[in-house]
Amino acid sequence: MRYLPHTKEDIQEMLQVVGAADLDALFSSIPDECRRKEAMNLPDPITEWELNGHMDCMAASMGAPPFYKVFMGAGSYHHYIPEITRQLLLRSEFFTAYTPYQPEISQGTLQTIYEYQTLVTRLLGMDVANASMYDGASGLAEALLMTIRATRRKKVAVSRVVHPLYRQVVKTYFAPTGFEVVELPVGTDGRTDLSGLADLGELAGVALQSPNFFGCIEDLEAAGKAIHTDKKTLFVVGFSEPLAYGLLKSPGACGADIACGEGQSFGIPQSFGGPGLGMFAAKQKYVRTMPGRLIGKTTDRDGKTGFVLTLATREQHIRREKATSNICSNQGLCATAATMYMAAVGGTGIRELSRLNRDRAEYLKASLAKAGHTSPFSAPTFNEFVVRFPDGFADTWQALLEKKIVAGLHLAPYYPEMSDCWLMCVTETISKNTIDSLVKEVVK
Amino acid sequence: MKDKMGTTGLIFNEPLLWEKGSPGRKGLSLPRRDVDETPLDAALVGDGPDFPDLSELDVVRHFTKLSQWNFGVDSGMYPLGSCTMKYNPKTNERQASIPGFAGAHPLLPESLSQGALELMYDLQGYLGEITGLPAVSVQPAAGSHGELTGMLIFAAYHKNKGKPRTKVLIPDTAHGTNPASAALCGFTSVGVKSGPDGVLLPESVAELMDEDTAGIMITNPNTLGLFEDNIRQVADIVHQKGGLVYGDGANMNAVMGIVNIGDIGVDVLHLNLHKTFSTPHGGGGPGAGPVCVTPELEPFLPVPRVVKDGDIYRLDEDYPLSVGKVHAFYGNFGILLRAYSYILSVGTYFKEVSQYAVLNANYIKERLKGTYHLPYDRPCMHECVFTDKHQQEHHVATLDIAKRLMDHGFHPPTIYFPLVVSGAIMIEPTESESKETLDQFIDAMKQIAQEAVDCPDCLHESPQFPKVRRLDETAAARNPCLKG
Ligand SMILES: Cc1ncc(COP(=O)(O)O)c(C=O)c1O
Numbered sequence: 001m002r003y004l005p006h007t008k009e010d011i012q013e014m015l016q017v018v019g020a021a022d023l024d025a026l027f028s029s030i031p032d033e034c035r036r037k038e039a040m041n042l043p044d045p046i047t048e049w050e051l052n053g054h055m056d057c058m059a060a061s062m063g064a065p066p067f068y069k070v071f072m073g074a075g076s077y078h079h080y081i082p083e084i085t086r087q088l089l090l091r092s093e094f095f096t097a098y099t100p101y102q103p104e105i106s107q108g109t110l111q112t113i114y115e116y117q118t119l120v121t122r123l124l125g126m127d128v129a130n131a132s133m134y135d136g137a138s139g140l141a142e143a144l145l146m147t148i149r150a151t152r153r154k155k156v157a158v159s160r161v162v163h164p165l166y167r168q169v170v171k172t173y174f175a176p177t178g179f180e181v182v183e184l185p186v187g188t189d190g191r192t193d194l195s196g197l198a199d200l201g202e203l204a205g206v207a208l209q210s211p212n213f214f215g216c217i218e219d220l221e222a223a224g225k226a227i228h229t230d231k232k233t234l235f236v237v238g239f240s241e242p243l244a245y246g247l248l249k250s251p252g253a254c255g256a257d258i259a260c261g262e263g264q265s266f267g268i269p270q271s272f273g274g275p276g277l278g279m280f281a282a283k284q285k286y287v288r289t290m291p292g293r294l295i296g297k298t299t300d301r302d303g304k305t306g307f308v309l310t311l312a313t314r315e316q317h318i319r320r321e322k323a324t325s326n327i328c329s330n331q332g333l334c335a336t337a338a339t340m341y342m343a344a345v346g347g348t349g350i351r352e353l354s355r356l357n358r359d360r361a362e363y364l365k366a367s368l369a370k371a372g373h374t375s376p377f378s379a380p381t382f383n384e385f386v387v388r389f390p391d392g393f394a395d396t397w398q399a400l401l402e403k404k405i406v407a408g409l410h411l412a413p414y415y416p417e418m419s420d421c422w423l424m425c426v427t428e429t430i431s432k433n434t435i436d437s438l439v440k441e442v443v444k
Numbered sequence: 445m446k447d448k449m450g451t452t453g454l455i456f457n458e459p460l461l462w463e464k465g466s467p468g469r470k471g472l473s474l475p476r477r478d479v480d481e482t483p484l485d486a487a488l489v490g491d492g493p494d495f496p497d498l499s500e501l502d503v504v505r506h507f508t509k510l511s512q513w514n515f516g517v518d519s520g521m522y523p524l525g526s527c528t529m530k531y532n533p534k535t536n537e538r539q540a541s542i543p544g545f546a547g548a549h550p551l552l553p554e555s556l557s558q559g560a561l562e563l564m565y566d567l568q569g570y571l572g573e574i575t576g577l578p579a580v581s582v583q584p585a586a587g588s589h590g591e592l593t594g595m596l597i598f599a600a601y602h603k604n605k606g607k608p609r610t611k612v613l614i615p616d617t618a619h620g621t622n623p624a625s626a627a628l629c630g631f632t633s634v635g636v637k638s639g640p641d642g643v644l645l646p647e648s649v650a651e652l653m654d655e656d657t658a659g660i661m662i663t664n665p666n667t668l669g670l671f672e673d674n675i676r677q678v679a680d681i682v683h684q685k686g687g688l689v690y691g692d693g694a695n696m697n698a699v700m701g702i703v704n705i706g707d708i709g710v711d712v713l714h715l716n717l718h719k720t721f722s723t724p725h726g727g728g729g730p731g732a733g734p735v736c737v738t739p740e741l742e743p744f745l746p747v748p749r750v751v752k753d754g755d756i757y758r759l760d761e762d763y764p765l766s767v768g769k770v771h772a773f774y775g776n777f778g779i780l781l782r783a784y785s786y787i788l789s790v791g792t793y794f795k796e797v798s799q800y801a802v803l804n805a806n807y808i809k810e811r812l813k814g815t816y817h818l819p820y821d822r823p824c825m826h827e828c829v830f831t832d833k834h835q836q837e838h839h840v841a842t843l844d845i846a847k848r849l850m851d852h853g854f855h856p857p858t859i860y861f862p863l864v865v866s867g868a869i870m871i872e873p874t875e876s877e878s879k880e881t882l883d884q885f886i887d888a889m890k891q892i893a894q895e896a897v898d899c900p901d902c903l904h905e906s907p908q909f910p911k912v913r914r915l916d917e918t919a920a921a922r923n924p925c926l927k928g
Contacts, residue, residue: 001790001793001796003530003531003533003722003789003790003797003875003876004793004796004797004800004875004876005876005877005878005879006800006803006875006878006879010878010879011800011803013879014803014804014807014879015803017807017810017811018803018806018807018810019810020806020823023799023803026799026802026803026806026823027671027702027802028823029670029671029673029822029823029825030671030673030699030702030703031673031676033676034671034673034675034676034703034707034708035702035703036576036701036702036703036704036707037704038704039701039795040573040574040700040701040792040794040795041573042570042573042574042787042791042792042794043788043791043792044791044792045788045789045790045791045792045793046788046789046791048535048789051535051539051785051788051789052535052538052539054788055539055542055545055785056542057559058544058545058559058560058562058563059542059543059544059545059559060544060559061544061556061557061558061559062544062545062547062548062552062556062557062558062559062560063548063549063552063553063555063556063557064543064544064545064546064547064548064549064552065543065547066543066547068556070549070552072549072551072552074551075550075772075773076549076550076551076773078547078549080472080473080475082471082472082473082500084471084500084503084504086541088503088504088507088508088511090537091507091508091511092516092517092518092519092532093511093512093513093514093515093516093518093519094507094511094514094516094726094727095516095532095724095725095726095727096516096517096518096519096522096529096532096724096725097514097515097516097517097522097725097726097727098522098524098527098529098725098727098728099725099727099728100727100728101524101858102515102846102847102850102855102856103912103915103917104847104850104907104910104911104912104913104914104915105513105514105515105850105855105907105910106513106514106515106727107510107513107514107910107911107912108510108511108512108513108514108727109514109727109728111458111460111510111513112507112510112727113727113728114460114926114927114928115460115461115928117926117927118460118461118462118927118928119461119493119495121927122493122494122495123493123495125490127927128926128927129926129927131728132728132729134585134586134589134730134771134776135585135771135772135773136772137769137771137772138585138589138770138771138772145628163772165769165772165773166772168768168769169768169769169770169771169772171768172596172746172767172768172769172770173628173770175596175599175600175767175768176595176596176599176600176629176630177628177629177630178630217488219487219488221487245490245493246492246493247484247489247490247492248488248489248490249487249488249489249490250490250493253490262772269541269546269547269778270546270547270548270549270550271540271545271546271548271777271778271781272545272548272549272550272557272560272773272774272777272778273550273771273772273773273774273775273777274550274585274730274771274772274773274774274775274776274777274778274779275585275729275730275776275777275778275779276772287924287926293728294924294926295926296920296921296924296925296926297920297925297926297928298915298916298917298919298920298925299915299916299919300912300913300914300915300916301913301914301916302913304912304913306911306912306915307915308915308917308920310917310920310921310924310926311921311924312921313921315620316588316620316621316623316624317619317620317621317861318620319620319624320620320623320624320633321623321624321626321627321632321633322627323620323624323627325624325628326588326591326592326621326624326625326627326628327586327588327589328586328587328588328619328620328621329586329587329588329716329718329725329728329729329730329731330586330728330729330730331585331726331728331729331730332725332726332727332728332729332730333724333726333727333728333729333730334726334729334730335728336726336727339461340503340507341472342495343461343471343495343496343498343502343503343506343507344470344471344472344498344500344503345470345471345472345495346465346469346470346471346472346495346496346497346498347467347492347493347494347495347496347497348467348468348469348470348497349470349471349472349474349497350492350493350495351492352474353472353474354492355481356474356475356477356479358482358484359477359479359480359481359482360479362479362482363479363480363482380484380485380488401553401555401556406549406552406553406556409551428474428475429475431475431478432478432479433478
């Protein structure tokens with residue numbers, strides 16, 4: 001086995017030093033009643049090339065680009081990943097290191113994450129960002145728990161157009177805590193309806209997502225004002241598509257106290273839903289109640305600039321049961337990928353790319369509308385939108401799979417009242433020609 | 445080789461990203477604009493983020509230089525205790541990058557995701573076989589996420605019995621994530637002192653276990669690298685009072701094929717695929733923390749479950765007692781895939797993996813005891829814990845020893861953990877390291893011990909070779925500067 005270096009002679013010499021007769025004797029401290037009697041039933045090891053063949057074969061059953069045209073977003077987006085991101089991530093100094101507990105030999109990771117924190121705060125218009133959460137969903141759950149810590153209140157409100165799967169995770173995290181989660185309804189324009197906010201009593205936090213699950217851009221500024229009529233309530237802005245903030249006014253500029261969401265769009269493969277990247281940022285005054293790791297700038301003994309893990313007294317390894325979160329291993333390499341991506345796309349590039357995503361999606365929206373398939377919602381959208389199709393579209397959708405087209409996501413399982421609606425997504429990886437061919441298929 | 449392995453090399457300075465570049469540059473290939481620009485309500489439009497504009501080569505050089513300031517498993521031995529820094533096979537990266545997997549949307553219809561579902565299903569089976577706990581969810585994204593899932597299962601189980609409980613027992617050797625995860629689920633953690641031999645005594649557990657206690661969290665082997673040999677008695681005590689036993693499987697690398705975790709009374713166990721199953725640590729993650737449970741607890745596992753109907757793999761949401769979802773989709777699939785690829789490559793050799801991991805740790809323990817103080821002189825599992833007691837006489841502390849190891853070309857062990865040992869030096873070599881490498885490490889540790897006698901200041905002034913020297917962490921925390 002090529003991962004195991006010991007020869008028979010090595011083993012004998014080492015056993016002698018240890019004073020064990022054989023390998024089995026190494027486990028003499030394990031009582032007999034705890035020893036496994038039966039062998040593990042595992043397959044014979046396969047060679048590297050057999051493994052390649054096996055995995056290629058399994059992967060061939062997947063409906064993924066470039067063979068499939070997938071018009072589906074809903075929290076996982078097909079964006080072009082630059083080759084440099086892929087290759088630089090394979091620098092094994094990055095990917096085979098762990099948490100930078102020893103800063104002198106981890107400055108690569110530390111500076112990268114410091115840059116990540118900086119770029120995320122600039123993207124979201126916030127003061128501080130942490131070094132990552134697991135994904136957009138757990139990040140939102142942690143954000144809402146943070147509003148409870150910060151305000152000592154017991155109830156939070158979450159918009160019904162926050163990603164339904166994120167809301168399920170929030171529900172899981174809140175279930176054993178005794179704190180309450182209430183849902184805010186959707187208005188006819190596809191945005192969150194905040195008119196009933198005042199009747200909900202004292203809220204620790206209110207969470208909206210923008211663009212929301214229907215792709216609609218929330219009026220965050222108005223929402224922030226409405227939510228902050230209660231000065232204690234924290235305004236949480238979630239997102240599943242960070243690229244939107246190349247174009248849209250940032251959560252911070254609209255009064256968000258916490259901004260958190262999924263960062264997969266930034267150079268991270270979709271990979272059947274994970275690993276992604278929980279981006280998490282807050283206003284400075286909440287830094288000590290934040291979950292997760294933080295990297296700070298400092299100097300070494302010679303006065304040279306360097307970076308270290310900091311404010312660790314919030315974290316589980318110091319604070320144990322009083323920690324702000326239990327998170328330990330995070331999504332460090334995904335944060336690294338996102339940093340490389342943000343560096344490569346740049347300030348000029350992200351504006352262009354973001355615009356193009358919106359414009360291509362608008363082109364599909366307009367083309368479908370021309371054929372009579374309109375959106376039930378009037379609010380402006382970014383790179384996804386909801387469209388209503390006539391009876392029988394479910395069959396068309398199924399038939400299109402044969403043509404290697406996944407024509408959006410059916411909303412029925414998530415919003416039973418919207419059984420005639422599909423959520424469509426277009427990014428920069430889908431050209432006008434491909435959009436045209438979809439429209440032709442759908443309209444005929 | 446008498447020279448230290450660490451030496452000076454050409455190390456580049458590199459500014460922060462935004463101190464480089466020039467407006468108008470681009471490092472990303474943007475598609476041609478083939479549609480018209482559409483108007484958008486100006487009130488919604490922002491200025492765009494203040495990112496620097498860099499060329500492709502600017503970005504490549506930047507991160508290449510940064511990577512050179514880092515130390516990874518590929519750079520050298522990384523005996524970070526409790527973290528199992530074993531070799532991360534290159535083939536795993538190849539498998540993860542296959543377009544069908546890397547580009548797969550999580551909400552694809554089942555007919556177009558059979559490969560991914562089959563992989564997860566088979567992985568569940570392998571992990572069930574290795575642990576002896578047959579019902580598995582691969583959804584948790586890391587070890588502590590697995591712990592949280594386990595604590596949710598504790599809570600759901602007792603609630604379903606009609607008697608919610610409020611406390612969880614946690615030994616003093618436990619990792620910080622254990623009490624933090626219990627607290628997230630609203631449990632009060634009750635500390636249990638380990639006995640004089642570094643393991644739990646049944647009587648200490650019996651004294652604390654009551655009918656308001658949901659169960660116990662045990663790491664076995666524990667964080668001192670010792671097998672909790674009273675585990676069965678402890679489990680019996682907890683079970684008799686209606687409680688459950690949680691196993692923190694972070695240290696599974698020691699006992700694969702040696703112990704059937706299901707047989708020793710553990711009801712719920714998490715594994716760290718980024719430790720035992722060779723997936724890269726990524727400078728902090730991502731990992732994966734699958735949870736393995738007894739058949740009795742299966743109904744509580746997170747949904748969706750990956751199941752098989754005839755020849756078809758499906759996602760099944762229909763588990764009314766489930767704790768719910770803990771991840772937006774199905775967990776860190778890309779990490780699951782790497783672990784699967786490792787399992788197929790290692791196959792029947794898993795017992796050897798554990799045997800050699802334990803052999804390596806015992807070899808280091810035997811050869812360094814005497815030089816360094818060994819607080820628990822008994823056979824260890826996959827890691828051994830020393831202290832700085834002997835070196836303290838010369839005013840040299842664990843931190844100095846750790847820093848000096850860098851000059852010798854090694855990543856330091858885990859230090860000052862577990863908390864029950866003052867000045868702990870926790871060494872986990874893993875099975876990946878050859879005898880020559882272990883000998884070099886042992887020599888370095890011995891030289892450092894000698895230096896502690898001859899020249900304590902040489903240790904206080906270490907490390908000498910890395911890009912930066914000791915950093916001022918107090919100043920960093922007092923005046924946090926968290927962005928540029
Ligand atoms: C004993 C032990 N338990 C739990 C954890 C937490 O695992 P993770 O970092 O994957 O969340 C770790 C490692 O970090 C550990 O060493």
